[in-house]
Amino acid sequence: MTDVSKEQVLERLRTVRGPDMDGNIVDLGLVSDVFISDGKAYFSITVPAERARELDPMRAAAERVVKEIPGIKAAMVALTADKRAASGPAAARAPTPPPPGRGAAHDHAGHGHAAPGQPPQRAKSGIPGVGAIIAVASGKGGVGKSTTSVNLALALKANGLRVGILDADIYGPSMPRLLKISGRPQQIEGRIIKPMENYGIKVMSMGFLVDEEVAMIWRGPMIQSALMQMLREVAWGELDVLVVDMPPGTGDAQLTMAQQVPLAGAVIVSTPQDLALIDARKGLNMFSKVEVPVLGIVENMSYFIAPDTGNRYDIFGHGGARKEAERIGVPFLGEVPLTMDIRETSDAGTPVVVSNPEGAAAKTYRAIATRVWQELEAVQGKGNRGAPAIVFE
Numbered sequence: 001m002t003d004v005s006k007e008q009v010l011e012r013l014r015t016v017r018g019p020d021m022d023g024n025i026v027d028l029g030l031v032s033d034v035f036i037s038d039g040k041a042y043f044s045i046t047v048p049a050e051r052a053r054e055l056d057p058m059r060a061a062a063e064r065v066v067k068e069i070p071g072i073k074a075a076m077v078a079l080t081a082d083k084r085a086a087s088g089p090a091a092a093r094a095p096t097p098p099p100p101g102r103g104a105a106h107d108h109a110g111h112g113h114a115a116p117g118q119p120p121q122r123a124k125s126g127i128p129g130v131g132a133i134i135a136v137a138s139g140k141g142g143v144g145k146s147t148t149s150v151n152l153a154l155a156l157k158a159n160g161l162r163v164g165i166l167d168a169d170i171y172g173p174s175m176p177r178l179l180k181i182s183g184r185p186q187q188i189e190g191r192i193i194k195p196m197e198n199y200g201i202k203v204m205s206m207g208f209l210v211d212e213e214v215a216m217i218w219r220g221p222m223i224q225s226a227l228m229q230m231l232r233e234v235a236w237g238e239l240d241v242l243v244v245d246m247p248p249g250t251g252d253a254q255l256t257m258a259q260q261v262p263l264a265g266a267v268i269v270s271t272p273q274d275l276a277l278i279d280a281r282k283g284l285n286m287f288s289k290v291e292v293p294v295l296g297i298v299e300n301m302s303y304f305i306a307p308d309t310g311n312r313y314d315i316f317g318h319g320g321a322r323k324e325a326e327r328i329g330v331p332f333l334g335e336v337p338l339t340m341d342i343r344e345t346s347d348a349g350t351p352v353v354v355s356n357p358e359g360a361a362a363k364t365y366r367a368i369a370t371r372v373w374q375e376l377e378a379v380q381g382k383g384n385r386g387a388p389a390i391v392f393e
Contacts, residue, residue: 039073079142132264137246149245154353155369161240167205176207180349265295295375296331
């Protein structure tokens with residue numbers, strides 16, 4: 001096999017048009033340093049954070065043209081946030097959530113109380129049989145939130161808990177593919193439906209109800225109604241924890257979800273670079289506003305270990321999420337490396353926690369799951385697995 005040079009990859013990437021069909025991604029300076037190891041190419045494309053989801057086809061095109069190069073077996077391409085976004089006035093105005101990630105109306109045990117001088121508010125009702133609901137969220141798309149969600153859920157299961165997962169990304173449901181589940185859920189009585197299941201966890205997703213090619217053109221009230229049906233009209237049975245894979249971003253749909261679901265806590269997923277952290281702060285602020293405890297931050301794509309040399313490369317920087325967690329006083333849950341194995345197994349519907357349970361990546365997810373559960377028990381007080389009582393001002 002002929003060795004492929006970085007210059008060959010960049011030359012092929014010059015065929016990929018930039019945002020708004022303006023120039024190409026290389027000459028526009030959007031492509032990071034290219035790393036090639038064992039026939040696999042790794043690089044990122046810098047885009048404005050608010051356009052990450054819109055520009056994912058550009059990322060897919062870059063991946064496709066690189067994989068067509070003779071000698072390239074695979075390509076891992078990520079979208080990263082535009083650093084210029086950090087200097088905008090919105091970033092300067094972003095408030096810092098109160099440490100340690102719990103709203104001001106919560107005491108140290110995480111019990112809901114009204115703030116001083118405010119009357120008590122009615123808590124949101126829990127889901128029968130479900131001990132706790134946690135959200136996995138990110139300020140923007142493209143940071144590996146869904147992959148983190150599914151491996152976290154599987155790791156909690158591997159740690160001995162009864163686990164379900166709700167795919168709340170109406171526009172881009174990914175759980176059917178990530179968990180290799182097809183078909184339609186069964187309606188068992190009235191409007192109650194039976195969740196799908198694989199690898200020992202129960203799953204509900206809009207992807208089971210709508211064909212993958214169908215474009216979801218829904219407004220806020222329709223999204224809210226669909227999410228509440230998937231949450232409250234599903235026979236979840238007895239679960240210790242229900243993981244909610246939140247939609248990326250912090251718009252109305254995400255805020256409504258955070259307000260309507262009786263969340264016991266949230267996990268924020270970010271990549272290491274400063275600009276992805278700006279978007280992560282938006283997620284932190286959103287949960288702070290609705291008095292949902294932040295259980296911690298996961299740094300995804302934290303570093304890369306070359307399989308042929310064992311050398312470590314910090315492709316997207318390193319340690320930014322840990323520093324951010326320390327700065328605002330929330331737990332740092334762990335670093336997930338950038339590996340082709342995680343991506344390939346996720347795409348194949350056999351996540352690393354089940355396909356290679358003794359591997360380094362699976363052990364990382366299990367350690368993160370242990371920390372998440374410890375934080376959740378601390379929030380709920382004395383390990384109470386009853387329905388959480390989240391109170392709003």
